[in-house]
Amino acid sequence: MEYNFKEIEQKWQSYWKKHNTYKTDIKENKEKYYVLDMFPYPSGAGLHVGHPLGYIASDIYSRYKRLKGFNVLHPMGYDAYGLPAEQYAIQTGQHPAITTDKNIERYREQLDKIGFSFDWDREIRTSDPGYYKWTQWTFIKMFESYYCYDEKQARPMTELIECFEQQGSKGLNVACTEELLFTAEEWNTKTEKERREILMNYRMAYLADTMVNWCPQLGTVLANDEVINGLSERGGFPVEQRKMRQWCLRVSAYAQRLLDGLDRIDWTESLKETQRNWIGRSEGAEMKFKVKNSDLELEIFTTRADTVFGVTFMVLAPESDYVCQLTTPEQAEEVAKYLEATKKRTERERQTDKKVTGVFTGSYAANPLSGEEIPVWISDYVLAGYGTGAIMAVPAHDSRDYAFAKHFNLPIIPLIEGCDISNESFDAKEGVMMNSGFLNGLSVPEAIKKAKEYVEEKGIGRIKVNYRLRDAIFSRQRYWGEPFPVYYKDGIPYMLPTESLPLELPEVTKFLPTETGEPPLGNATVWAWDETNKKVVETSKIDNKTIFPLELNTMPGFAGSSAYYLRYMDPHNDKALVDKKVNEYWKNVDLYIGGTEHATGHLIYSRFWNKFLFDLGVICEDEPFKKLINQGMIQGRSNFVYRITNTNKFVSLNLKDQYDTTPLHVDVNIVSNDVLDLDKFKAWRPEFANAEFILEDGKYICGWAVEKMSKSMFNVVNPDDIVENYGADTLRLYEMFLGPLEQSKPWDTNGIDGVNRFLKRLWGLFYDREGNFIVSDDKATAEELKTLHKTIKKVGFDIENFSFNTSVSAFMICVNELVALKCSKREILEPLVVTLASFAPHICEELYHALGYNTSVCNAEFPKYDEKHLVEATKKYPISFNGKVRFTMELPADMSKEEVEKATLADEQTSKYLDGKTIKKIIVVPGKIVNVVF
């Protein structure tokens, strides 16, 4: 009987569904294990063969853990909000919900075919009101919280208000947008509106006028991680800087905890390093420079407090608030001209074009240590977003300041003995100080320390830690996202009561911004909040007395993906994001598998979001993902045909150099082992119908290259086709067999026959050609047991180490050996089937039942290996001479060192290789090797 994968796979997929085999519940007597995949955005293109790679790996691990007796949570859902569906809606008028549902349905179909052990009862979609209710709920909690640096956690705003009432803002060590100073009396006399404006300065979720990455083509702002080299991540459109009133999340408050947490989680070093870079911690000093003839003080941040004596000028970012305060009337015109010019430059231009530009403000400041008078300039090499937006320039020891000083002819004072600054600055933090008053003679690290202390003592400034990590801009001028549970009274935002959540996304007539430039929600006719009746009503009823306008922005993509792992634990709970007891059982994700592209987006935001929920006391773990593995990308393997220029004639690969040719991509699905199917090629496109060919050995050989898998390269392979032709089990095995999970590698369907043959051969151990079940109850031999047990041992070890490719080859070796031994014994095959079941669940379920079981192999127990079957009586010792292996000798495994040495010397081949030379020494490593040195 043939191995009929189609029948088998359908049969068991419906069996699993019918028997709820993958349904998971809390089992207090069992240890939990949580395996999570990064949930997909359901794109219109469907899955290609690269997408399921991580899912297959996590599925194998989940099934394995289950066989090992763990209670495994392994859910799946969809990141359903997103730009592509909305862009499609703008173009076609089709509601994004419809597009999304359709795409999800297709994804589900594709996923189902592969035989995953997901508990689909726990499916979530970020666009589902029952889900985003909790995204909105968390946002409200953020609005109602501030961050206390002393307690190192988020606290309720009510505590802060109490504090203001009693002592004002004095002595507070809390996260804020800007330092505000007011007394309790001042606070207590303020109006409601004034108070709310002040509170905004401290909220975890706050509304602020900030410089944002505005993308005109997408009509929305983007977060920093959504901008790559000055272009939008989605679509690659230019991005410009603009000041806009936006919702922001105070992620920066958590910078230190986000950094510290990295040391306690099992992620790859490269991923942690990326996050460390992104957080960008630097220790330094904040210092005040007095402005001449003014009460103003310029605040700057520096990591090189030791170089203050070398400050010969200061520079402001063009966006800095100081600019207008310091510009003198004489310079006003020039400054205005410069600001205008910089504004025109996009972020991208500013980054790529490193021409030195700048303008003098007309003002001077005083060096706080030397008292020297120094000019204040403006230049766009200073970033508004980092530090204070102003710097002290030390041209001798900073290359950017150096370039600026050279260009504008400003003085350069060297501060380190013996450094050469005639052509470039000396940036290294080493050497001995000079020209630096009380710092002279100290080494740079000593001087940094001493200068910082001095500055603090004299009240010139303070020691400060700065982070590159910015607060996340949380508003998007988009339709297809979570609505903010916010309405406005007199321009002041108020939160909806949490009992009124979810605030559902309204219908709109069109998905573009309104004529007045408001976001698409401005088109909604039912989008106003009735405060008394606590419900959404017609926009036309807005009277700003009891009925108020609702927020028109929506939340960004990372909102819904930040806490989804928690919702899987308790997906249908409408009383809480996750029940406390449930959360205490599942805790956090033990294994998270996904792509590396989320390193600075999702993986930072979800850690932040999670820490906030932890501070609220809603959840019990402060890091969401204990272990994280990045699966490598599956690249495409493209094929080429070579068209002779100006003809419709194609020449085979190895003859192409004799002609003038153009390579053309050809669909890999009509090429087999680099041999082109000529008929399919002619039928592929009308212009090739009359194509002629120059063949070699009667075949047309195509060229090939490894490229990104994409439609335009014609190298996309669809998993559906693989399942159709070879079955899901073969697909699963082959995806793993390709190579190490974390490595990128090209997909080449040609190799798939190997794993398919393996399954057929396995099948052949159970059934003969006539379809007779040939498994016997005979006693297994020592050799057969050894084959089995070494396989169980290796596969178990490999799975624990996520080395799935080597497990697959171990299975192949095992089956090859059993075939050679003609072993069809139950004693061997039964444990083998259970061991393989995580990789190839369908065929194993079939064989498990054929062996007489009527329960699922998913509920079996992973076999234990017994070392006693693995011990060898003899060892084939490689005998090497000066490190070169010459022959092998079979000796008893337990033979002593001395005896092995003796046996080696006694062998006649030894004298042959010695060739009369004297032996200097003999190295014998028992059980390993013999090395004769002469």
Added chain:
RNA sequence: GCGGCUGUGGCGUAAUUGGUAGCCGCGCUAGACUUAGGAUCUAGUGCCGAGAGGCGUGGGGGUUCGAGUCCCUUCAGCCGCACCA
């Protein structure tokens, strides 16, 4: 520029962690069965060499009885960050 990762047959890869480099699979070669082969089975297949043998893990150097594995250096590719004061 800084940081991280990766370099092994024609291809994807393996190597018990310092101990016989190339396991497993693809491809290829030869053969068997066959009307046929994109089926199946058998044998071979790192390179050079008729052979003995030599050479081989991007290159160079080192440590070691012994290096794909450790150290130094260099090159190439991929990824991340990039005026971060």
